[in-house]
Amino acid sequence: MSCHSIRPLLPARAEELTPLEASMRAEHVAGCSRCAAESAAYSRLGQALAVMAHLEAEPPEGTLERILVVIGRRRTRVTDPRVLAAAGSAGALVATVVVARALRQRRHAQVVPAASWPRRLRLPGLPVPTAALARAK
């Protein structure tokens, strides 16, 4: 491979290349001092860029205080998932109890007591006695 065709591969990190590209680059760099120097320079550049992550700039004065004030206002919301889960479970339990009670009350109010049904109409497979039938009896 010529220097010209290898050149686009030189700035790439190893994990950004396909295995074929990586082996082509390695093979060429091993035999070409100019491309080897280029490759080494890119490697050093990459190391220096990674070091940049550890450098910190000082924010404008008052930035920290402003953040603390703003999050202090917003932090009243519960964010702990355990607390949220417990609150959700309790809510679901209360809702279940309320709905169950309401249904039970409704059933008691609407359903004609079985004891008042005509005995012959309580056989399985027969139509449910209507109020009119009950009255007729």
Next chain:
Amino acid sequence: MEVDRELVEAAQAGDRWALEELVRRTHRSVYTCALRLVGNPDDAADVTQDVYLRVVRKLGGFRHEASFATWLNRVTTNVAMSTLKRRTRRFAVEGAAVPADTRDPAPEPAERAEAVALARRLELLVAELPEGQRQVLVLRDVYGQSTEEVANAMGLTPGAVKVRLFRARERLKAELEAAEGGQVVALSGRRRATGRRS
């Protein structure tokens, strides 16, 4: 950015002191990342504040699958990118993106001193890159995000990210060599002198 897991868990459990301590320990790092991405101090300070508002909302969902620093960095990236999409840039970078008052979080070992010095010089050169190239380079090479993560954050294809990366690295290396007077910069403490001594 040094953050204990215990501190994060305490903040997640609603400990007010822990949350504030978390902010105190990380806000410079968040601000620096934001500054490198958005390019000016005012927007970077706004982004920093927005980051912590989002952190307060989302901290409960943080599962410690990645480190807190990585998670915070992703939040910062997303907030910065959203900010950039919303706003037209108020003024050109013109060196404003350079964290002029950089401070090292901890004393550097002697063998890293040159790397730090080089990184400081690089900071100036990175700030001069075109915005798209700068953002890709910062996310990928400074903060170590994957090409796919960078593509997602910036709304680009991985191919477009690679193209920008290539151009940014090529340009940066050329400018660094020019700034160093033609020397090939080494971190090992030795330089291959091809020009003047610095």
